[in-house]
Amino acid sequence: MERVEVCVRDGKLVGIVKKGIYGGRYVAFRGIPYAKPPIGELRFKDPVPPEPWSGSRDALKYGNVAVQIDVIQKSKIIGDEDCLYLNVFTTDIKSLKKRPVMVWIHGGGFFFGSGDSTLYGPDYIVKKDVVLVTLNYRLGVLGFLNLYDKVATGNQGLKDVILALHWVQKNISEFGGDSENVTIFGESAGGAIVHYLTLSPLSEGLFHKAISQSGTVTCPWALTELESCSTNKGFLLAKKLGKVTEDPKDVYEFLKMIDAKKLIETQKFLATEEERQQFLLIFTPTLDHESSNPVFPGDLTTLIHRGVKVPYLLGFTNCEGSVLLKSNFYGYITKEALSQVDSDFKLAIYPRVLTTLPKIPITLCQLRSLYFGDENISEKTVPNYINLLSDIFFFRGIMQAADIQMNNDNSGKTYLYQFSYGSETSLMKKILNTDFPGASHCEELCYLFYPDIIKELGLSVPAPDSEDYKMISRLTQMWTDFAKTGNPTPAITDLTPIKWTPLKPAGDVYDYLDIDVKPRMKTFRKGEQRWEWKNT
Template sequence: MNVTSMVVLQLILAVAVLSSASFRQQDLYPVVRTQYGRVKGMRFDLSNDSLKPVVKFLGIPYGTKPERFRYADRPSSWTGVKNSTVPGPSCPQRVEFADIDKSPASVRRTLNTMRPFLTKMSEDCLYLNVYYPANAQGDPNNLPVMVYVHGGYYAQGAGTMYDGSALASEGDVVVVTFNFRIGILGFLSTGENNAPGNYGLSDQLLALEWVKKNIKFFNGDPDRITVFGENTGAASITLLTLSPKSTGLFKSAIVQSGSSLATWGMTQEPWHYATVLAHKVDCCTSNFSRMVECLRRKPLDVLLSAYVQPAGPQYFSSFGPVVDGDIVPDTPLNLMSKPSDVLRQFQDIGLLMGVNEDEGYAYIEGYKNIDKGVSREDFTAAILDFVNKVFPYRENEIQDAISFIYTNWGEKESNATRRAGLIRMFTEQQVGVPLVSVANYHARVSPSTRTFLYTFNHKPQYSPFPDWVGSVQNEELPFVFGAPLGGGGVFAQTNFTKSEAMLSTAIITYWTNFAKTGDPNAPRKQKTRFIHMRPNKYEDLVWNNYTIADQDYMYLGMKPRVRQGYRSQRVAFWTDLIPKLIRPQAVLKGDSSSDLIDLCKGLDVGRGILLKDGLTSLDKTVPTQADRSLPSTCVPVDKTLPTGLTRPKVDVPPNWFDSVNNNKQERRSYSTELSVVIAVGTSLFFVNIVVFAVCYHRKDKKRQHCPSVEGKYRLKDLVSHELESKTCAKTRNNPQMV
């Protein structure tokens, strides 16, 4: 071989090596062109050899840096290639790491896992992350898309905390996580145009719009988008399903342990919390517009250091979604029950929803000596505190009813049984019943069989929580994201067993099937993929859709099964009985016989409890724009609020009113008002005597025609009679109901 031939051969080899290196570089760091510019991602192998490699793009902007208390805009275009191999900053939030050792176990666990993801925070935080399998089965260029909305009580969290790699790889889907504004920056509202609120919801809509328009560049199918989330992320999703602004942005929703119908799902009277915040940071002015401008100019750390919370922070949200007439046009209850375009949209969206076994543990874990149980006195005090904050108008009746239904009458009462009763109460009232109510509304109106319900009942082997509690809040999340299979993110340091890897695979199969077809049973069948678990207990199970008649739900755990009627007796207690105790009695509008008979029935408490009139919740008045356009005194007194609305109790220093209204000449005099109150009260007393006499006379006349219950029921007897009647009726219709 001559010199010339050798040179040519070397040149050919050099070109081949360079081409191979270039191809390898493109394979490891793929570049994708979006509508706004090119982004560079990264391909990587997972620690589990059975999982396919994944390509991820981190920190892609889906919106511009938002102005405070205003909606964000779409992102600006850029030139060149944006490096999307590192996540963007998290949205600002108040996180107390200093006293972490004094916090309850679940709080310590959450803060410790969150810490690495909150080292960088900025108001320029609207970034998302995309994960897709490198070698997907089926059509690799048209994969279903799952968009995760993180929880955190509208105050904490970030999309970057959740690594979608294992879920994308095992389920053959595209996974998207994203940050959105939370807390004061995400939800402060005055009820006026100067600060309408719902900026966090607006960010979620903006992220979904980006996904709809750009996910095809990441092998995703824009016509098969499913949103899923837990806690307040789930509550946000139920609002998105009812928002006219979300039309066409997603096809299905998975709602985990949250609902906008919960007491904490939305904020009532947001202008009150805005004025409390303004007082704390020295922004009190004569009207809301100037107050909001002052808040916009305040340094970020000043706003975050101002702690504003309702009297029952575990039951309410001081800065959360509000009815704004735009993104949230009405209360969720009205939107789910009244015919409209929004209701038709709600009908067309598939819903898969569920609750964990012991969500209520988070409400009691901070109690002193909780490991020893709950004494009778503490049990009564806990229920009284709950009732005073959530049902402040009929405390005695409701407290007695709750104490009765959550006392374990079937065995010897003890500190342990009372503790279990409180966990059941908080699980059901705060999470389970609001979620089941949404399922009922959806199953009632949905034209197709696309409503599915589950309970998650597995306590992880290495759970940090006590032995006496079951699956607590958020413990299903690592199984959804595939942490037992080798997933990372916030669950990277958690240990799992081989059996839990099987459970995670089963759950991923259900979740991704639902994203693909709207049916958790298809197209992928549950199969035995683990030699040590043969056969797979999920193989022969069919997850039936949830209907009003059958109320089927999937019991997810190591011993899965299909059950009927999620805690049906106590659900009936909250949806049928409690509304009758808290509903204001009808006002006599005339002297007709029917009006008088209705009033008599209303005054008969026992018979009023047993009468069923169908409503499951009290309607809340939605203020009009005219109602809300009121000047701000920066003092949360009733004269600054729209009529027809009530205020939750707020923890305000006792001397606050005096410090703000330091002009004695401007202070109100209560002597005249007190006289009026006494006069009105006396008049009502005599009216009640007259009404009682008339009612007694009519009841005596009608006794021979209207058979009544002999003897006087105590309240707990009435509760027991009502619930036993409902349960027996349902059992007769459906003997398998649990």
Template structure:
């Protein structure tokens, strides 16, 4: 890349005791300077924190280009998260000035050029989260240094608006919603335009994310606006088809205290209200009355623009992208523990509690569907099931319904629509490291992230060798996939060949610290996937009957 006739990429590298690091980099908005971190004897990672990819956004407006800056911006500190409620929903944190990203560039004995680029979208139920979230024993959970260094890829982590500022919608053109998705799109577009100056290949971008971040990746794949923008995608524990990943009734603006019979007046009232108050009012209005899933009322919507139709009808847009997707074996456990608290306690979990959970999840279908689902999930119980079996069944129901089945449908739709792009499926089932849970609990929601981001290497004292093995495997598969579209080929060796998922052949890789040939399975939980996609879907919707 050249700027005013000077090869910046060549001239701004500096030597650091046998290594190289990027000095000042010219971006479209101005010059930025990061900081070099030593990783090994001859390896370094340049870290740029807090680069703006858009201007301070207007309230419920799409992101706008950043006006730029003079001089050299010191990109050495993370910027504020986007305005959001705290986890306990008692107060707010963050700022409206939050559209920033962070870049991690590996350097060795040669100047990095043409590296694959991986852009990460964080999770947090579309309500909370940040690109530098949850600092545990040192660096942020999403610190990209280990992954960049070990996989020889550039890692980018981005902020986007969440909660009411990101996803409030009136269901029409006045407040269409999806502002958080537009932010993500703006960030990926910025990366495509600017990453070459950091040593990245703009034609080899992979987007990846976990939970709501995975659903966001899924929406970015399905949007017509993403054509040619990136090359591959990875979703971990969430897709656009997940029942919690979309708003069905986007009129919740009325709950904020801006009730007006005239909707234009209501919107004017909302725009004049302090955003901190909007965020707090709404979070209190959304406190759950049924199952945990009912809390997630703020999410993307079908707006006729970024998301022009039902997600299941948009997979022709995703046919161009290589796609890797999977779930954790107990993704639903943490939510099941809120809906049916007895599963994590000594007291018994009753038949009534299991039926109550199913009733909460399937309320749009009515009692016949509840009885049907109950008989499917209790078929293996026998006449006197052990409590561990009953409790694990509750976790399985919530995992299947919220995560596993929607992901399997997404994989199938991708494989059915693809024209040359590849599809891969996995199940992550490393036993939980969270103390205090029952013995039957396997991989909890979000437990994959510590391994993917290399925490067992960054903070070795709190992990065992088996955790480093797993971390190495995941980084290898993920970064190989980003480099070539095939998790088996690239710069990193992998323990076993991972076969692709196709229209007629559905293998998956079980990911833990003991990956071998026997880790390849087929037709993941197909009995339950078939139940939800065929039998359950054949029950009429109660709401539809009422309308008729």
């Protein structure tokens, strides 16, 4: 095993040379602490920088993942509170020319996931002459408890990511990375975190470009509104564990003493049956005005409408919602559940969306007619239901973010995409066990990252002469070109045969790249899209 040493601000690290899955070699430094373990008095608090160490520290293995429910074996709790680690990958730490840096922020609904190679192996991206950083952040109640009091002000997980970006600024040059050319990118909840960071003064200057895949602040699941004691999930969690009080300090002191795995195990019981049917997320980012160092000072709507000031790339897959009804992630919708939604259509609509319907204006009855016509909600109309969920959870919010970019004079160039490559041999289809046509939520990920989990599933990576392999090459080329130059198609080549043009300011069409076997520039016309809820 060939070892490589680097010296960062906190001490010496020993990494390892790895063979890439398609040949070549790269250097991996894994399990690097970017913060003190958030345990004891630091639980529910802002992260603090790590203690330096003496001697050499092994960076050969990934650090602990955050405490979470194992999404494969749903009854099992995995991970550790001591989870604030990041990983750095590069093909050459001694490069004379500093390389662009890409920092990956994983998704998982703010309650599961990690930056390790289970899903996010570096093998594909690192070949493209960039330095890749992946990381963990606190999840669930441990990452997002907000008691609307200075004892627990929320957004701990967001502040973890911000501290990791500070670490990158201080240390990435030791790995051959350019601290003045950093791109943050993420998918789903990770895409929303990317969008949050582009808006927050706390992360200003820590990155220079941003990519949000299938998630923005404007998606209805990305923020929990201000809650009263009776609806605040922190107070409800304490109550579920035996502490009934309306004093946030009592709740904080009580939850601080409970075993971390017990907290995570109990939080899954906080959602009502109705909330479960609406795929409600329990602990998410919130307004944190009680913090002495808030992620969101002032009004969030104002921050959102200022727009993203750096070059921004965002988009979605063409069949996002199938992951909610037709995969082993959320399960496969039953006849009984469909019948329940048929008799109470409100169950199909996310709570935050329900409250906005009068402003659109559209009634539940009109909305149902728009998607289902005179048909019942049944196995026959599952594709219609998937369209509805795609629109509610993803398309409407992401297009709202695109619209804000188009109408904001100070915005950076913004590139919009739809990922439509619905390959039957897609590794993510096999991991999710979904056979629904089209590209589901997170399906593009297996073309950006090598998912190590495929070994356990007895699968192998695409053959170099396959369409899937070509998509790996194309997607990693465009994403890394964007990271290098702020333009995803700086040159017309076999891989990128078409120029991806940015959104035009204040137009009545949205130009986007349809990413498929043959990529094409297409347009969405304002006022004519299904998700605009105007055809009533």
